[in-house]
Structures are given as structure tokens and as C-alpha cells.
């Protein structure tokens with residue numbers, strides 16, 4: 544820990560919230576160097592939906608490594624890539640009647656967002672992108688330009704251009720429908736909004752404070768975009784890969800985005816990997832036009848394929864996420880009811896849930912009290928008011944209950960003072 548404090552840049556973040564040195568992890572538990580165990584209610588910010596070191600993925604990777612499989616091959620054809628694509632088509636795209644070409648950008652989420660925005664602008668020959676209040680799409684300049692958080696925008700250090708923020712579902716307290724506001728601005732030639740190339744949206748806003756878009760609003764957004772020749776990009780980096788129940792978070796709304804970004808849990812084991820899914824007729828990239836050295840992490844292809852085969856050959860995981868998600872929200876409601884003077888709001892879908900404490904820094908005080916009790920949970924949204932409840936999807940029910948007990952205790956202790 545001393546070396547980390549002395550040598551790692553002050554940009555470090557999570558290490559400050561969870562001040563111990565972790566050594567090993569299994570499923571929904573992490574252990575530090577002293578052997579203390581921590582229940583994981585963060586899942587690598589959504590990168591570990593299947594938990595830590597899943598045995599099937601670990602064995603697949605071990606076998607690949609020991610067999611001398613290609614580790615790095617730029618974007619050349621490899622067995623690992625071919626098999627991942629075949630499995631993704633068979634288990635994800637075909638059963639959902641979705642047709643997409645797959646682009647491998649650099650291996651992080653923000654790389655996928657940059658590629659998606661660049662392609663949308665190229666296709667439509669327009670620069671404008673609509674984004675939504677409280678949205679988060681990554682930390683490179685193009686992604687920051689479509690992110691709501693003022694501090695993140697400030698950190699860019701340059702002018703962020705060619706984007707317009709629009710109200711997300713539920714943004715107006717007075718019941719005004721955000722999609723009507725959007726339509727009005729797009730259709731008013733005096734609004735100052737130029738015809739955009741695309742709109743980019745999260746169905747559940749992860750970093751913006753767990754705000755959930757209704758199916759109705761997503762359908763309206765799709766219609767507004769279609770009617771006006773605007774591409775719809777769903778950033779499913781955090782909400783996708785089963786977090787809300789179905790593989791894609793937009794499935795319940797029945798919409799078909801033109802472009803989808805995936806990262807975080809797609810590799811299955813926390814290895815860096817990102818995808819841009821592109822409606823086939825929009826795939827107008829020239830060869831090598833958006834290149835990069837690490838496009839195609841073969842180790843991640845191996846674990847991603849193992850994850851798809853293990854968890855997406857049936858709807859068992861989706862059903863479990865629905866069930867456990869409902870249970871989590873019910874228990875959170877109960878915790879709020881039981882805590883005197885704690886006026887928190889429960890929001891979420893599937894196992895993507897949040898507890899909005901509504902008081903600045905209250906969420907971080909509770910998260911700190913959870914850490915003291917052996918649980919890892921983070922805050923999100925403005926002024927750390929929202930606790931993000933994001934356990935691995937494979938967490939046993941008894942561990943979910945144990946974590947919720949810790950949370951209830953931490954709330955009692957934090958609201959007492």
C-alpha cells in the first residue's frame with residue numbers, strides 16, 4: 544500500500560475508497576493480503592457480472608495459454624476470434640433476430656464509444672450528437688463530449704463541441720414528457736439545434752446515479768430518431784451482458800438500435816475487451832480506417848466465448864437476475880422503511896439497482912461503513928448521493944441477503960450520527 548501511495552498518480556480512485564491491498568478473489572468474494580474477506584457488491588463497476596475467476600473461463604484460458612494460442616495478433620484472423628464470433632452469432636444475435644456486424648475497437652468502453660460516434664458522423668456526414676442528462680460514456684474526448692457530469696466535462700481541458708444535451712426519462716419533476724421536449728427542439732427551426740447524426744443513450748445510467756429509462760420512453764426515442772433520420776446508439780457497456788436481466792438491456796423495450804457498444808462484462812472474466820455492433824448497411828468503414836494495436840484481445844475472446852456458452856445457452860441467468868433483482872429492490876424498500884428519517888429512493892432494473900440517499904456525501908459515508916463491515920460497494924451520481932448496488936449476477940441469494948444486512952446496519956450507523 545505504501546508503494547502505491549508513493550508511486551501511483553494522484554488520479555487513483557477506487558484504492559482510496561477501499562484502502563486495503565487485495566490479493567485473491569473468487570466468485571462474489573475478494574480477499575486482501577491479511578486474509579480478510581470482502582463481499583463484492585461492485586463487480587468491477589459492471590465488468591464482473593459472472594464474478595471473479597469463474598472456473599470455466601479460467602480453465603479455458605489456461606488451456607489456451609498452455610497450448611501456445613496466439614496472445615497478440617493485431618486484428619489478424621485467429622482461432623480465438625473466429626470461435627468467439629461464431630458463438631456470439633449463435634447464442635446472442637440469432638436467437639434475438641438481430642443482425643449486426645462486429646467491430647473490435649481498442650479494448651475499453653470509451654474506445655467503443657469513440658468508434659461508434661465516429662462511424663455515425665461518417666455515415667450521416669453530420670457532426671452533431673444528441674446525448675442525455677446525467678449520461679456517462681467514458682473518459683476520452685469524444686466520450687466526454689456526450690457525458691453529463693460537469694466535473695468530467697471540465698477535465699477535458701478543451702472545448703467540447705458538436706453535441707447537444709437532451710432530458711433523459713424522468714428528468715422533469717413536473718411530469719413534462721422529455722420525448723415531447725426533444726421532438727419540439729428538433730422540429731423548431733429556431734431552436735438552435737442542428738440536425739444531428741445520432742443520439743447516444745444508456746437504458747440505465749450507471750455513473751449518472753442509476754436512472755432507469757422506461758420501455759415507453761426508449762420506444763419514443765427510437766421513433767423520434769427514425770422519423771428524423773437520426774441514428775440511435777445504445778451504450779450497453781454497463782447495462783448489457785445480463786445486468787438488467789436479458790443479454791441486451793434494450794430487449795424489453797423491443798427497440799433495435801442502429802449501433803450498440805459493449806465492453807465491461809463482455810469478456811466474462813474482467814479482461815479488457817470492447818465491441819461495436821453495427822447495423823450491416825451502416826458498416827461503411829474503409830479497411831483500417833479506425834485502427835489500433837490492441838484490437839482483438841485473444842485471451843478475452845477465449846473467456847468471452849466460454850462465458851457465452853456457460854451463461855447464454857439458456858435463459859436461466861436472465862430469470863435469476865429478474866428474481867434476485869426484485870428481491871433486492873423489495874429488501875431495499877424495507878431497509879428504507881425501517882430506518883428512521885432516512886428518505887431514500889430505490890431505483891433499478893434487474894440486478895442494476897441504486898439507493899438514492901438524497902443528501903450530499905451520505906452515500907459515501909454509508910459505503911465507508913459497509914467497507915468497515917467487509918463489503919465493497921460504491922457510490923454514483925451527483926455528490927455521491929446514490930449507492931450503487933451491483934453484486935455479481937451469480938451471487939447466491941444468501942450472500943445477497945448478507946450484503947443487504949450489512950447495508951442496513953451501515954445505514955443505521957451512518958444515519959445515527
Ligand SMILES: *Cc1c(COP(=O)(O)O)cnc(C)c1O
Nearest residue numbers: 651652653679680681749780781
Ligand atoms: C464504464 C462505461 C463506459 C466507459 O468504459 P471504459 O472501459 O471505462 O472506458 C462507457 N459507457 C458506459 C455506460 C459505462 O458504464
